[in-house]
Amino acid sequence: MITKYSTTQSRKAGFTRPSKKLNLMHNKNVTLFIQCLIDCLYPDVGEAVVHIFQKLGLTIIYPPDQTCCGQPAFNSGYKKEAKVAAKRFIRIFENADSIVCPSGSCVNMVRNHYPQLFRNDRKWFRRALSLSKKIFELTEYLVDILGVEDIGAGYHGKITYHDSCHLLYGIGISNQPRKLIRSVKGVQFIEMKDSDRCCGFGGAFSIKYPEISTAILEEKVKNIIDSGADAVVGCDIGCLMNIHGMLSRKGSPIKVMHIARLLAG
Amino acid sequence: MNFSDQNRFINNVRKALGRSPGHKSSLQEIFSIKTVDESRELYEKIKTRTSTQRQKLLSRLINESKTVNLNVICLKNATSVSTSIAGLVREKEPEWGSRKSLTAWEHPLIEKLKLTEVLADRNVPVFCSKLRNNKEAVRDRNTEKMQIRKHVIDSYIGVTSADFCIADTATLVMKTRPGQGRLVSIVPSIHIAVIELKQILGNLKELFILLQHDPKEKSEGLTNCMTFISGPSKTADIEATLVHGAHGPREVYLYVITGR
Amino acid sequence: MSQITTEKYKDEAKRAIKNPVLQDALSNLQERLGKGAVEAYKNLPEGHRLRIEAHDIRMNAIENLDVLLKSLAENVRRNGGHVYFAEDALSAVSHCLEIARKHNVKTAVKGKSMLTEEIGLNRSLEAAGIEVVETDLGEYIVQLAGEHPSHIIAPAIHKTRKEIGKLFSEKLLIHYTDDPPALTRAARKALRDKFLAADMGISGCNLACAETGHITTVSNEGNIRMSTTLPKVHVAFMGMERVVAGLNDYDVLFRLLPRAAAAQNMATYISYIGGPCHKDQVDGPEEFHLIIIDNGRTKILADEEFREILCCIRCAACLNVCPVYRKIGGHSYGYPYCGPVGSVVTPLLVGINRAKDLCLGEMLCGACKEVCPVNIDIPKMLLGLRAKLADGDRKWNVTRASLVEKALYKTWSWLIRNRWTYDLFLRLAYFSQKFLPQKGGMIRRLPPPLHGWTGKRDILPISIETFKQRAKRINLNP
Structure with a gap:
């Protein structure tokens, strides 16, 4: 079953009306992959993504059967289990025009690791490869594919940005989110020190090697605090959950925000 | 020499590479990356440099020398170079012991400096890293080598020339030849090198092109030791603090004879 | 063999994290060298593309190792040198001991070489009554302190100037100072005597040239030139993968190596050494010996999944950007090779189960790949190792980790x-x-x-x- 949103439906659902100048993309379909951590911990982020696309007048398709791309298993070396997830993902998404996911590491997984995972399986390799070409990370899709840098969002405050590793090194995204943040009305953008250094998340690593993970995170959090920003924005919920976890423990008032929520604001 | 070790070893490597038993491959087949034409072209370019181009290389060298703390001094002729060296000898004090002495290469460019004469009145001996070629000497070569070694160790300045100097990285390139010892450029506290403008090359690539395409360089080969030197010896092993003069020379002076 | 303590990864890491002095030193190192390397790449006319070219050059060499090693050996012998092929650490060490015995060697001076750490050369030479002196300043400090290097090119990065000052005042009998230039001078003086008295010089080999039969050595201090010129015998140790086909390959590699290793455009000294001194030359060793070592490398070569790691030129750039190394330092890895490259090489050399924490205790962030001068995909290989730990592997004799x-x-x-x-x-x-x-x-x-x-x-x-x-x-x- 495919759940479709159209702009008419969304207005009834309480979403704001898209501004006229941006409402140019009626004919575009976008299929959402909402990463599992967003699905169960930060569903607001998913909603924000919906909001952004509706504002832009896109038709949103959300396959409700989706679960996980398989990254947790893959990164821990459990390739067989990862393949189960990957095959399922391919089956669900391969007929989409373009898939957008608000998570760099999932896109990295699908785009770069799926073909590798199936390198010895001709049939699945082909399917993985063709899928890998139509999945996009949210900011990449907005800036590079749609050519949109200003979504007409507003936010009052100082914002700093954390470069997630798989987003930066895996799929080479660093300017797109910055462009989007800078164009949000009322935002004062501040680069933190070493924004491109890992936050220490690393998936299962953060649980298996908590001392190393939090030692790395301490420095990230220090750089965020030292930046003087009142909110830190990122494109990967894993990193943000990590940063959020420590800022909360420290009782810091600094907000942690997925870029979708900033852009939907 | 134990060739069975070698054969077994290389067989293991072949197995690891999954070579078929009959697989043959020569070194020449492996050099596939660079095209010969391009190298030829560059070789011609190096060989036909105008004096303006050379001056440009010199400016690049002077600029780059600052990064590696190499002192480049451009002078018109050999006489002014030896006067300048005499100045350095006067000014600089020995690091080990109190007596001043120099050891220099046997090299046409160095001979032109007439260092022995220039420094005679200061009572600073100039030794040459050269073996005598008469019969007695040949018989007692070891003693003679030991003596030269002692001179180099006692000298606080070593004077050499170089085969080339690479502008991009301020790198002196020197091969090893009779009379042109390796120790002269590493053991003394101060290393002075003297070259002519025409010896300056643009970059590392040009050097490798010359080594492979210049008939003279090609027939000589790299010799048993070809060394690149870019500035004085340095270390940053203590708290990443840069210190010059770790083991080799603390200072390096490069004289470029410009001829005008 | 070198001591292996990879099992203590977690404990050592915790200890390192709690050591504020080490934490400062590691940050300082990364700020200077890690960021410096990234900056230094920027002044390359070819930019990052050059790293891909370097990767191809190295891969080309690795895939033709049989031919290159044979040519190298032939050419070194033609130049008058001796070549030995050693399958393991023991045989490499015994070749060196034999040479030492023949020349009645009492003192050996050494240039920095990770390979000699791997094969535990110093201990064996010392057991045979030979004084072995590390001459790289960092290695010398570590040796005086009775420790192991904690970084591939900055071995004493874990020690402060105060600690070094105290060490030197005890061991070199100088007045206490914590001034790096004064400490460097003290070591310079002490080591000069060692260089002049040594009977044997030992070096590693950066990248040998199969075409001409030369090894290359790279240093900033000049200690390797001293070690390989003053003593009457020079013994060079080389991992079998450290060879390239011909002179053409060096332009790219020697422009990248110093940038990656120390944010320099060029190292102070690079030497191409191919054989002993000729009878009409005034100096240089009378004998040149090259010991080429396998010690587990053919096994890596045989596995296409990991073959690429043999491209490594040991520049340590990956250590200088790794967020994990930045926190846990080199000693936690429990083997001479540390940091991201160590996390791949060490398990492959000492056993994947034994070094499982090295494979699992990294983050796959990808900073290492981004800075690697030969563009090795270290995260991909870490994933490969994890897969072996996840399901076991017969070829590598791995049992399922959990x-x-x-x-x-x-x-x-x-x-x-x-x-x-x-x-x-x-x-x-x-x-x-x-x-x-x-x-x-x-x-x-x-x-x-x-x-x-x-x-x-x-x-x-x-x-x-x-x-x-x-x-x-x-x-x-x-």
């Missing part, structure tokens, strides 16, 4: 197969999290095996409504 974990991932793969079971699981988790301590809407403590997370972090509870449910809710036609 049955429990395997069962967990197996269960997970069942859960995610069906959205219905997945949702059911989330519901269960949602209700059971009510028993966990919470504050300000955040969970303060998770139960084992997840408790590692909440040592210093909170976590958001599972939402009452998943995105899927919201999607359904905001849709008017459920």
